[in-house]
Amino acid sequence: MSVVDDPATASVASGAKRPSRLFKNLSAKIASIPMILTALCVFVGGTTWTVVYSFTNSRMLPRENFVGLDQYERLWGTDRWIISIKNLAVYGVCSMILTLLIGFTLAACLDRKIRFESAFRTIFLYPFALSFVVTGLAWQWILNPDFGIQNVVRSWGWESFAFDPLNNPDIVMFGLLIAGIWQGSGLIMCIMLAGLRGIDDDIWKAAKVDGIGTIKTYIVVIIPMMRPVFITSLVLIASGIIKLYDLVVAQTGGGPGLSSEVPAKYVIEYMFRAQNLGQGFAASTMMLCSVVVILIPWAYLEFGGKKRG
Amino acid sequence: MANVDQLGAAVAANTVIGPRGPKPRKRFSRNNIFLYGTLIVVGMYYLLPLYVMIITSLKGMPEIRLGNVFGPPLEVTFEPWVKAWAEACTGLDCTGLSKGFWNSVQILIPSVVLSIAVASVNGYALSLWKFKGSEVFFTILIIGAFIPYQTMLYPIVIMLREIGLMGDLWGLVLVHTVFGMPILTLLFRNYFASVPEELFKAARVDGARFWQIYFQIMLPMSLPIFVVAIILQVTGIWNDFLFGVIYTKPETYPMTVQLNNIVNSVQGVKEYNVNMAATLLTGLVPLVIYFASGKLFVRGIAAGAVKG
Numbered sequence: 001m002s003v004v005d006d007p008a009t010a011s012v013a014s015g016a017k018r019p020s021r022l023f024k025n026l027s028a029k030i031a032s033i034p035m036i037l038t039a040l041c042v043f044v045g046g047t048t049w050t051v052v053y054s055f056t057n058s059r060m061l062p063r064e065n066f067v068g069l070d071q072y073e074r075l076w077g078t079d080r081w082i083i084s085i086k087n088l089a090v091y092g093v094c095s096m097i098l099t100l101l102i103g104f105t106l107a108a109c110l111d112r113k114i115r116f117e118s119a120f121r122t123i124f125l126y127p128f129a130l131s132f133v134v135t136g137l138a139w140q141w142i143l144n145p146d147f148g149i150q151n152v153v154r155s156w157g158w159e160s161f162a163f164d165p166l167n168n169p170d171i172v173m174f175g176l177l178i179a180g181i182w183q184g185s186g187l188i189m190c191i192m193l194a195g196l197r198g199i200d201d202d203i204w205k206a207a208k209v210d211g212i213g214t215i216k217t218y219i220v221v222i223i224p225m226m227r228p229v230f231i232t233s234l235v236l237i238a239s240g241i242i243k244l245y246d247l248v249v250a251q252t253g254g255g256p257g258l259s260s261e262v263p264a265k266y267v268i269e270y271m272f273r274a275q276n277l278g279q280g281f282a283a284s285t286m287m288l289c290s291v292v293v294i295l296i297p298w299a300y301l302e303f304g305g306k307k308r309g
Numbered sequence: 310m311a312n313v314d315q316l317g318a319a320v321a322a323n324t325v326i327g328p329r330g331p332k333p334r335k336r337f338s339r340n341n342i343f344l345y346g347t348l349i350v351v352g353m354y355y356l357l358p359l360y361v362m363i364i365t366s367l368k369g370m371p372e373i374r375l376g377n378v379f380g381p382p383l384e385v386t387f388e389p390w391v392k393a394w395a396e397a398c399t400g401l402d403c404t405g406l407s408k409g410f411w412n413s414v415q416i417l418i419p420s421v422v423l424s425i426a427v428a429s430v431n432g433y434a435l436s437l438w439k440f441k442g443s444e445v446f447f448t449i450l451i452i453g454a455f456i457p458y459q460t461m462l463y464p465i466v467i468m469l470r471e472i473g474l475m476g477d478l479w480g481l482v483l484v485h486t487v488f489g490m491p492i493l494t495l496l497f498r499n500y501f502a503s504v505p506e507e508l509f510k511a512a513r514v515d516g517a518r519f520w521q522i523y524f525q526i527m528l529p530m531s532l533p534i535f536v537v538a539i540i541l542q543v544t545g546i547w548n549d550f551l552f553g554v555i556y557t558k559p560e561t562y563p564m565t566v567q568l569n570n571i572v573n574s575v576q577g578v579k580e581y582n583v584n585m586a587a588t589l590l591t592g593l594v595p596l597v598i599y600f601a602s603g604k605l606f607v608r609g610i611a612a613g614a615v616k617g
């Protein structure tokens with residue numbers, strides 16, 4: 001701060017010994033102790049610890065018996081992990097595309113000077129207030145093959161109708177997707193709407209003068225202008241996808257069979273159920289790597305780009 | 310990050326600026342029908358689960374077995390709600406969701422108070438009393454918000470064991486405080502940074518110290534941001550499942566974990582109406598907060614958007 005230091009400190013400083021810099025601004029430092037502890041011990045320390053112990057053959061308890069990359073070899077040789085990764089890839093790609101599409105479309109609709117805008121916004125956003133457990137259980141019931149949508153459509157006379165994602169290993173991830181998008185797209189809509197509101201009215205006027213149609217204006221002019229908003233949304237969606245856990249546990253429990261397992265669930269199962277800590281650590285380190293892969297380009301675009309002007 | 314802040318401001322300012330874009334011409338033009346059609350159809354998808362949950366929870370089991378999930382109840386009964394609250398079983402324990410509810414309340418209140426107290430002081434120190442290295446720690450904190458929780462779960466188990474809080478409600482409170490810190494600190498730091506500097510300087514000239522300025526000047530003028538923080542934390546902590554399942558034991562399970570155990574229990578006959586009543590009960594707290602808080606909730610999630 002530009003404010004002059006305490007006179008008391010200054011007078012002591014003029015004495016024989018300079019006071020340690022440590023005591024300058026002491027209250028602020030004391031107040032920041034919880035933050036410093038969290039940052040260093042939990043975030044840096046905890047993550048490093050996990051990464052280091054992923055190279056050991058810890059089973060029930062962590063042990064310092066280093067075995068190199070054994071855990072990773074075993075991890076990538078385990079069917080369950082491969083299935084988890086494939087599931088997450090399917091879910092992730094679909095979720096990203098659909099969430100962006102729905103989020104943007106809804107935001108664009110809401111931005112067209114419509115009536116009842118706030119009512120619609122409230123409806124689209126309320127699932128975001130609910131937990132993944134509640135989301136998962138609600139959709140588990142709606143998709144229930146005996147009593148849910150499938151049964152209702154059949155009772156309307158379409159006897160051969162089949163939509164039972166929770167019993168069918170081939171489409172179970174889409175059952176999760178319906179629920180995940182229901183829960184999360186409201187947030188993206190909100191962010192997109194804020195982005196759309198930030199666009200100058202003159203752009204619209206100019207597009208009109210040039211005779212460009214509404215939809216074409218969105219695609220050719222507005223979306224490129226909203227690049228930062230899209231990038232932020234993508235990062236949000238991506239980091240949410242990697243964490244996908246509660247929804248799976250509540251809605252499918254990973255089944256039928258292993259058909260809806262996801263990496264986050266794999267980690268928890270191996271750490272706390274199967275008592276195979278080393279595997280859990282290796283799997284969670286892989287999750288960390290995937291986050292790093294997503295974050296570095298983003299940080300580069302977000303912060304690196306700005307410095308260049 | 311600056312990006313997200315701007316977004317937050319823009320989201321909050323939505324109502325001030327008002328809708329933009331060209332004015333629709335006729336009320337029943339083809340465009341309008343398409344527009345409202347899309348919104349209504351999508352709106353139905355969003356409302357469907359809530360509607361189905363409510364009507365299912367008001368039906369008796371015989372009616373559910375007959376089968377139309379979308380049909381309104383022929384005979385309204387509140388028995389499933391009573392049963393979900395007081396008698397639903399997890400394994401052999403049949404005390405209903407009420408236990409989980411009170412556990413969640415006991416976790417929620419200290420977690421919200423502690424996390425907001427710590428983060429607001431942090432944000433205050435980071436914005437107005439910067440010291441050497443403070444920005445470094447803050448950057449680590451924000452990056453930490455993106456690290457998957459799975460990488461830190463086990464080290465925290467060890468830490469909690471060391472201080473004797475593993476399985477204890479207070480251990481979970483501590484975990485919530487730690488993981489709430491990045492986003493809340495960011496929220497408060499940005500807020501305090503927007504306070505006019507003259508105010509702060511005047512207080513310094515008058516001889517006010519760190520805590521005096523915090524309690525007598527900053528705290529009284531930052532009520533709105535505290536409300537945003539409370540909304541963010543109450544919904545976040547209430548909805549938590551992962552930490553609850555790992556850092557507590559069955560007697561102290563929060564509501565979400567207990568709900569999952571009740572609904573997904575393999576024993577006994579499935580009572581879908583009780584399950585839906587239990588699900589609604591668990592969702593009630595965040596829903597009430599959402600509908601009551603309106604714009605502030607949006608501001609909270611726009612800030613919380615960084616957390617992802």
